[in-house]
Amino acid sequence: MRLDYLTIFPDYFAPLELSLPGKAAAGGLVEFHVHDLRKWTHDRHRTVDDTPYGGGAGMVMKPEPFGEAFDALGIGADATVVFTTPSGEPFDQRLAAELSTRSRLVFACGRYEGIDQRVIEHARERAEVREISLGDYVLNGGEVAALAVTEAVVRLLPGFMGNAESLVEESHADGLLEYPVYTKPPSWRGHDVPDVLRSGDHARVAAWRHDHAVRRTVERRPDLLAPSVLDDGSPIVRAVPADAGELLTLQRACWVAEALENDSLDIPALHETLDDVRAWMTEWDTWVVRRADRLVGAVRGRLEGNAWDIGRIMVAPDLQGQGLGRVLLEHIQAVAPEQATSYLLFTGAASVRNHRMYKKAGFRMRPDLPAPAGAVMLTKGRR
Ligand code: JCZ
Numbered sequence: 001m002r003l004d005y006l007t008i009f010p011d012y013f014a015p016l017e018l019s020l021p022g023k024a025a026a027g028g029l030v031e032f033h034v035h036d037l038r039k040w041t042h043d044r045h046r047t048v049d050d051t052p053y054g055g056g057a058g059m060v061m062k063p064e065p066f067g068e069a070f071d072a073l074g075i076g077a078d079a080t081v082v083f084t085t086p087s088g089e090p091f092d093q094r095l096a097a098e099l100s101t102r103s104r105l106v107f108a109c110g111r112y113e114g115i116d117q118r119v120i121e122h123a124r125e126r127a128e129v130r131e132i133s134l135g136d137y138v139l140n141g142g143e144v145a146a147l148a149v150t151e152a153v154v155r156l157l158p159g160f161m162g163n164a165e166s167l168v169e170e171s172h173a174d175g176l177l178e179y180p181v182y183t184k185p186p187s188w189r190g191h192d193v194p195d196v197l198r199s200g201d202h203a204r205v206a207a208w209r210h211d212h213a214v215r216r217t218v219e220r221r222p223d224l225l226a227p228s229v230l231d232d233g234s235p236i237v238r239a240v241p242a243d244a245g246e247l248l249t250l251q252r253a254c255w256v257a258e259a260l261e262n263d264s265l266d267i268p269a270l271h272e273t274l275d276d277v278r279a280w281m282t283e284w285d286t287w288v289v290r291r292a293d294r295l296v297g298a299v300r301g302r303l304e305g306n307a308w309d310i311g312r313i314m315v316a317p318d319l320q321g322q323g324l325g326r327v328l329l330e331h332i333q334a335v336a337p338e339q340a341t342s343y344l345l346f347t348g349a350a351s352v353r354n355h356r357m358y359k360k361a362g363f364r365m366r367p368d369l370p371a372p373a374g375a376v377m378l379t380k381g382r383r
Contacts, residue, residue: 001030001031001104002030002031002033002105003031003154004034004035004106005032005109005143006035006037006066006069007034007035007143008036008038008048008109012143013034013143013147015147016032016150021151021154024154024161029154029159029160030157033073035073037065038065039069040065040072048061048062049061049112052113058112059113060112060113060114060116061111061112061114061119063119066108066119066122070122070126075127076127077126077127078103079104079126079127080102080127080128080130081108081123081129082099082105082106082107082108082131082132082146082149083115083142084132084134084142085114085131085133085142086133086136086137086139087131087133088130088131088132089130089132090132090133091132091133091145091148091152095132099153100154105150107142109141109142109143109146110141111141133145134148134149175217175225176210176216176224177217177221177224178213178216179210179216182194182197186198194208219338222335228327228334230291230327231323234289234290234291236287236297236327236328236331237287237288238286239281239288239298241278241281243281243288243298244274246294247286248273250295250297250298250316251270251272251312252270253316254315255267255269258351261348261350261351262348262350263350266374269312284301285300286298286300286312287328287331289328291319294316296319296324297315297316297319298313299311299312299331300312301332301336303339306339307342308340308342308344310332310333311346313325313328315328329357329361330361333382336382341382342379342380342381342382343379344377345363345378345379346371347378348374349374350374355376361380362380363378363379364379365378
């Protein structure tokens with residue numbers, strides 16, 4: 001595999017000479033070619049950026065140096081051009097494996113506010129193009145992301161340091177996070193290696209490791225587990241910003257009934273605007289369920305200290321009384337983060353149907369805790 005890097009900071013790629021990728025290069029498995037993009041500038045200041053059309057802050061990388069670099073490097077149909085950008089498709093092990101099948105990867109590393117869009121359009125006319133994001137956080141440029149993609153891809157190449165069996169047991173091979181690992185000494189600073197791991201009983205060791213892999217996954221990455229489903233198979237999925245409008249409609253429908261039951265219009269959910277919903281969606285872990293393309297249920301949770309604060313359990317009026325609320329309540333408890341030691345929610349003091357559902361789910365009324373006017377708090381210990 002040949003890898004090319006177009007960058008205004010070639011020094012970022014010094015680590016490619018180190019350790020394993022370096023050995024792969026020395027062994028002839030891969031070739032790294034790092035190029036200073038300024039090589040393809042022609043003015044005295046070797047300019048690679050310019051002001052954005054349409055105005056706004058910052059600078060944009062101009063297209064010409066990239067175009068000349070593609071020409072000089074002979075970028076053609078055998079190449080995959082990778083643009084690392086926070087707006088790309090999420091990078092994961094599956095994508096690393098896919099890229100490891102390519103014969104040539106060309107990383108175009110942006111800086112400033114990004115690269116002129118026509119560079120991407122042009123690259124698509126001469127090569128395969130992938131726009132890839134390392135994750136939902138913002139780096140100063142594409143270099144670090146290109147390095148991370150490189151390391152994940154190169155170690156998958158057949159012949160890379162006897163990867164044969166070590167790759168099978170990797171994190172994510174079975175969709176679970178890795179179990180905790182230990183080595184000697186058996187006792188260290190008051191912390192002991194679990195006895196089962198020193199027992200020599202391979203079946204018990206395997207069971208312990210699987211159990212802890214599942215526990216970690218439930219606590220840290222519930223999104224990796226099969227999503228909760230309703231009886232009809234509709235999955236409960238994380239809300240996306242585009243759900244805000246339907247959430248607004250659903251909460252108005254649900255809390256009108258609450259208003260009537262409690263003889264009060266003083267309920268925040270009834271007065272919120274679309275922008276209010278969009279705002280709280282950024283602060284809460286929100287889940288929705290659709291039936292035949294219609295958003296029919298939702299629930300949200302967030303950590304308040306060590307309590308998992310649950311709220312906005314909503315079910316479309318025509319589907320109430322079928323157990324949807326109970327499933328949503330179970331789901332939001334199951335996805336509470338590790339730190340949560342208790343669950344907390346409130347409901348209208350006169351909402352007797354809600355009281356019954358929460359009581360059945362193990363919640364207890366807490367008249368001793370402060371609650372909004374006309375509401376009552378309920379709590380439940382975790383496990
Ligand atoms: C260019 N800022 C390129 C990629 N996953 C991820 N986070 N941040 C980036 C990234 C940020 C950038 C540029 C200017 C990639």
